[in-house]
Structure formats: C-alpha cells, structure tokens
Amino acid sequence: MQYRCEVYIRPRADILDPQGDAVNNALANLNFQGVSEVKVGKYLTLLLESDGQSAAEEQLDKMCQTLLANPIIEDYEMKVTEA
Amino acid sequence: MQYRCEVYIRPRADILDPQGDAVNNALANLNFQGVSEVKVGKYLTLLLESDGQSAAEEQLDKMCQTLLANPIIEDYEMKVTEA
Numbered sequence: 001m002q003y004r005c006e007v008y009i010r011p012r013a014d015i016l017d018p019q020g021d022a023v024n025n026a027l028a029n030l031n032f033q034g035v036s037e038v039k040v041g042k043y044l045t046l047l048l049e050s051d052g053q054s055a056a057e058e059q060l061d062k063m064c065q066t067l068l069a070n071p072i073i074e075d076y077e078m079k080v081t082e083a
Numbered sequence: 084m085q086y087r088c089e090v091y092i093r094p095r096a097d098i099l100d101p102q103g104d105a106v107n108n109a110l111a112n113l114n115f116q117g118v119s120e121v122k123v124g125k126y127l128t129l130l131l132e133s134d135g136q137s138a139a140e141e142q143l144d145k146m147c148q149t150l151l152a153n154p155i156i157e158d159y160e161m162k163v164t165e166a
C-alpha cells in the first residue's frame with residue numbers, strides 16, 4: 001500500500017538558529033510587530049510503498065535518522081497517512 | 084494574546100524541485116525502497132503577539148506573502164493556536 005508521509009524538522013530548542021534570527025530581524029524591518037522565537041526548519045513530503053502503517057512509520061523513522069534530519073541538532077515529527 | 088504559529092511551505096506541484104529529487108536519489112542509494120515524489124519545503128514556527136485569532140491569522144498570512152514564502156513557486160499552509 002502507498003502512504004503519504006510528512007516530516008517536520010526543526011532546530012532543537014537549545015540550539016542557535018541563525019536562519020530563524022535572520023527571519024525575525026527581516027520581519028521587524030518590514031514593520032511586523034510582536035514576532036518572537038522564529039525557528040526555521042524543513043518540511044518534507046513523500047510517498048512510500050509499504051506493507052502497513054507501522055512498517056511505513058518504522059521505515060520513515062529510519063530515513064529521518066539516516067538522512068533527512070540531523071538528530072544531534074534537530075527534532076523531527078512524522079505524520080503517515082494512507083494515500 | 085500570544086499565538087503559536089506554524090507555517091508549512093512546499094514547492095508547488097507543477098514546479099521542479101531539485102532538492103526533492105536529490106533526497107529521492109540519496110534515499111535510493113541508501114537502499115530505501117518504494118520512495119517517490121519527495122518534496123522539500125520549509126517549516127517555520129514563531130510566536131506572535133496579537134489581539135485575536137483572526138487578526139493573528141491575517142498578520143501571519145501577510146508575512147507569508149511578503150517574506151516567508153514565494154507564492155509564485157510555493158504553496159503554504161498556516162496553523163495558529165493560542166500559546
């Protein structure tokens with residue numbers, strides 16, 4: 001069966017995020033007020049052919065650990081739904 | 084009130100996504116099978132001080148249009164919840 005997978009990757013809370021700071025400053029320069037704690041991460045979507053929901057989740061988690069995310073400096077969440 | 088905002092940005096369906104293709108190939112090289120249609124986008128989180136939910140959503144939408152996303156080549160979705 002085919003599964004639609006989404007992965008949300010963000011810098012860990014205790015890690016500096018210069019890209020987020022840059023966006024924060026840019027928003028302030030554009031007169032957007034009241035913005036704080038901007039964090040910039042990655043959003044991946046993919047289709048995965050797998051035997052079942054839990055197998056798909058396991059595979060996706062392995063992909064995250066190996067390639068998609070850097071678990072030392074990033075947190076990630078996954079969403080797997082039948083396509 | 085303070086709102087926790089999430090923005091999911093992804094390349095539009097009809098736009099080439101070379102970064103997604105690269106990840107697709109890398110996954111294949113690492114022997115992950117059955118993966119297709121990888122798309123790489125951005126995942127932003129921020130805190131926003133605003134008068135109410137709808138005002139916050141409107142402000143965030145303006146930020147997306149102006150700076151966070153490129154509406155010509157990217158689609159975006161937003162999630163705004165009370166912090």
